[in-house]
Amino acid sequence: MRKLLDWRGHAWLCLPARLYLGFVFLYACWHKIADPAAFALDVATYQLLPLQLVNLAALVLPWVELLAGVMIVVGFRTRAAALLVAGMMVVFIAALGWALHLGLDMSCGCFASASEADPISGKTLLRDGGWLALSLYVIIFDRRPLGLDRIVERTTTSTT
Amino acid sequence: MCRQSTLALLTVIGVMLAAASAAAAPCDRLSGDRRALAEKLFRATFPYDCCDETLDRCLKQKSVCRLARRLRDDICRRVVRGDDEKKVKAALDRRARSMTPTTKRAGIDLAGAAAAGDPKSKVVVVAYACARCPFCSKVVPELHHLVTAGGLKGKAVLYFKPFPISGHAGSAEGGMAFVAAQRLGRFWPYALKLYAEYDRFAVAKLPEWAAAVGIDRAAFGKELSSAEGRKRLVESKKEGLRNGVEATPTLFINGRRYHGDLDRETLLDVLDEEADRVEKRTHCEAGFR
Amino acid sequence: MTGPGEAGARVRLAPGYLRPAIVLRDAALVVLLGAGIALASNALRPSRRIALVASQPYEVLVPCPEHKGTASPLSPAEARALGPGDVLVDARSAEEHRAWHPPGALWVPFDYLEPVSREGLGRVLSRRPRRVIVLGDGDNPDSGEQLARQLAGKGIKNVFFVAGGAPALRGGSRGTP
Numbered sequence: 001m002r003k004l005l006d007w008r009g010h011a012w013l014c015l016p017a018r019l020y021l022g023f024v025f026l027y028a029c030w031h032k033i034a035d036p037a038a039f040a041l042d043v044a045t046y047q048l049l050p051l052q053l054v055n056l057a058a059l060v061l062p063w064v065e066l067l068a069g070v071m072i073v074v075g076f077r078t079r080a081a082a083l084l085v086a087g088m089m090v091v092f093i094a095a096l097g098w099a100l101h102l103g104l105d106m107s108c109g110c111f112a113s114a115s116e117a118d119p120i121s122g123k124t125l126l127r128d129g130g131w132l133a134l135s136l137y138v139i140i141f142d143r144r145p146l147g148l149d150r151i152v153e154r155t156t157t158s159t160t
Numbered sequence: 161m162c163r164q165s166t167l168a169l170l171t172v173i174g175v176m177l178a179a180a181s182a183a184a185a186p187c188d189r190l191s192g193d194r195r196a197l198a199e200k201l202f203r204a205t206f207p208y209d210c211c212d213e214t215l216d217r218c219l220k221q222k223s224v225c226r227l228a229r230r231l232r233d234d235i236c237r238r239v240v241r242g243d244d245e246k247k248v249k250a251a252l253d254r255r256a257r258s259m260t261p262t263t264k265r266a267g268i269d270l271a272g273a274a275a276a277g278d279p280k281s282k283v284v285v286v287a288y289a290c291a292r293c294p295f296c297s298k299v300v301p302e303l304h305h306l307v308t309a310g311g312l313k314g315k316a317v318l319y320f321k322p323f324p325i326s327g328h329a330g331s332a333e334g335g336m337a338f339v340a341a342q343r344l345g346r347f348w349p350y351a352l353k354l355y356a357e358y359d360r361f362a363v364a365k366l367p368e369w370a371a372a373v374g375i376d377r378a379a380f381g382k383e384l385s386s387a388e389g390r391k392r393l394v395e396s397k398k399e400g401l402r403n404g405v406e407a408t409p410t411l412f413i414n415g416r417r418y419h420g421d422l423d424r425e426t427l428l429d430v431l432d433e434e435a436d437r438v439e440k441r442t443h444c445e446a447g448f449r
Numbered sequence: 450m451t452g453p454g455e456a457g458a459r460v461r462l463a464p465g466y467l468r469p470a471i472v473l474r475d476a477a478l479v480v481l482l483g484a485g486i487a488l489a490s491n492a493l494r495p496s497r498r499i500a501l502v503a504s505q506p507y508e509v510l511v512p513c514p515e516h517k518g519t520a521s522p523l524s525p526a527e528a529r530a531l532g533p534g535d536v537l538v539d540a541r542s543a544e545e546h547r548a549w550h551p552p553g554a555l556w557v558p559f560d561y562l563e564p565v566s567r568e569g570l571g572r573v574l575s576r577r578p579r580r581v582i583v584l585g586d587g588d589n590p591d592s593g594e595q596l597a598r599q600l601a602g603k604g605i606k607n608v609f610f611v612a613g614g615a616p617a618l619r620g621g622s623r624g625t626p
Contacts, residue, residue, distance in 0.1 A: 080475035
């Protein structure tokens with residue numbers, strides 16, 4: 001197990017995973033930052049959070065997505081960023097599962113939420129699960145993430 | 161002894177005053193730029209009936225007509241809620257379109273339809289609804305309550321016409337169940353039961369719910385798959401399409417399609433206005449508030 | 450600096466930013482930073498601002514639409530002059546289709562209660578149509594228009610329906626049934 005964890009290749013395998021996850025999140029957070037009212041309506045549609053928390057969640061979540069996305073792409077505190085990504089995926093999967101359980105079929109057009117173009121289904125759940133797995137891979141196996149941290153580390157150790 | 165009864169009397173008066181002030185006009189709750197917005201809207205709105213001037217001028221007349229007061233309260237309610245100018249104007253526009261009398265009334269066949277509320281009422285509300293539409297599951301029971309026990313009791317009568325939306329799973333079976341309950345004479349208890357169990361819907365449960373509201377299970381099962389029932393359901397949907405129904409729930413008030421909001425307060429206000437117009441003819445007279 | 454043996458590949462000490470406690474701390478800091486930026490950007494954007502706590506419940510539900518697509522009518526004259534890539538779909542019942550239908554018309558019957566079947570949809574798409582023209586019974590409502598809108602709602606582009614349906618298309622002279 002130790003040998004598997006120490007394999008240097010992980011950093012290289014994790015790189016595309018990190019870039020993929022990072023860009024997924026950067027792409028996703030954009031419209032939520034651009035139109036917080038619409039995203040707040042989306043959050044309310046899931047009927048998961050109490051009304052008082054909906055707006056706060058709708059405001060804060062997209063920015064955390066943005067920051068985590070940038071960090072994981074650039075390689076700054078990669079593990080923390082991957083942890084945030086994994087945490088958010090857990091939340092999304094839980095919300096999705098809850099909505100499917102409630103029978104909230106948003107593609108039927110009965111909801112004011114504009115996310116009808118992207119109906120939720122078992123496929124979405126699988127996709128999110130895949131992203132969760134990728135982020136867990138990065139957290140556990142990426143011991144020396146390529147990127148900003150490594151560059152900084154190299155320059156500081158080379159000066160000593 | 162005397163002091164106690166005086167205290168009791170004062171308490172009663174105090175409670176009544178408090179209740180009266182709580183029911184006071186929503187416009188009194190406005191201040192600052194919300195108030196300015198409301199007044200701007202008063203200057204920009206023309207009541208669709210009863211008064212030819214802008215709303216603010218109508219409100220300044222010596223005897224203010226009921227409709228002007230209703231529109232004033234409607235605007236204030238929406239501004240209190242936080243709607244912006246565009247939204248309020250759009251809502252008023254939809255209200256006007258719904259309440260302006262038209263010569264062409266929608267052709268709605270109510271033979272065999274069960275009435276909720278007093279059938280002799282002059283305000284006839286027809287709701288086209290789908291068994292698997294979440295909005296219908298809120299609006300239809302709300303309307304039923306209003307006409308049987310709420311603010312519209314004795315003033316309006318509600319009829320239901322099934323309009324199954326093709327895309328909804330179970331909508332056809334739900335529609336057949338509505339028709340079956342109608343033909344077996346226990347429509348409204350069944351419809352309310354179906355909507356109450358909205359989140360737990362299953363086609364297999366339809367006969368169970370029939371039994372729960374006192375319908376003979378065997379007869380219901382037969383009706384559920386009858387050709388005549390299907391024909392009726394298709395006829396109801398076709399009639400809706402002819403009358404311009406594009407989504408459910410769609411309401412028709414005395415043959416006019418309703419475009420306004422479907423929340424309880426707006427429906428109560430609009431149907432009350434219609435009652436004033438057709439029953440008491442006090443639509444344009446001075447209201448007491 | 451490499452040590453002897455297999456331990457050589459291992460870094461002496463995990464860099465600070467990889468240790469679990471630090472990772473958790475960093476993650477928490479990012480969330481706080483995100484919250485700060487969110488609140489600041491909300492305050493600085495008057496046009497897109499939302500209240501921190503919603504005062505009214507959100508109106509999540511809207512009336513459920515019957516049709517998600519639109520289809521334009523074609524006059525009977527235009528419908529008689531179809532070109533390559535145009536697929537004519539007959540939405541009427543089996544008997545009506547058997548009694549008469551334009552040559553080459555695909556039979557995809559329309560049902561008011563059931564959406565168009567996957568198989569029917571597949572048959573239309575397998576022809577790779579440039580335009581789909583639906584022929585109905587010409588009634589009010591016209592089953593052709595209804596099916597056309599349903600097909601458009603399923604994502605098919607360039608869907609039309611014949612105004613007046615089959616009776617209009619056949620014209621004045623109706624042959625013996």
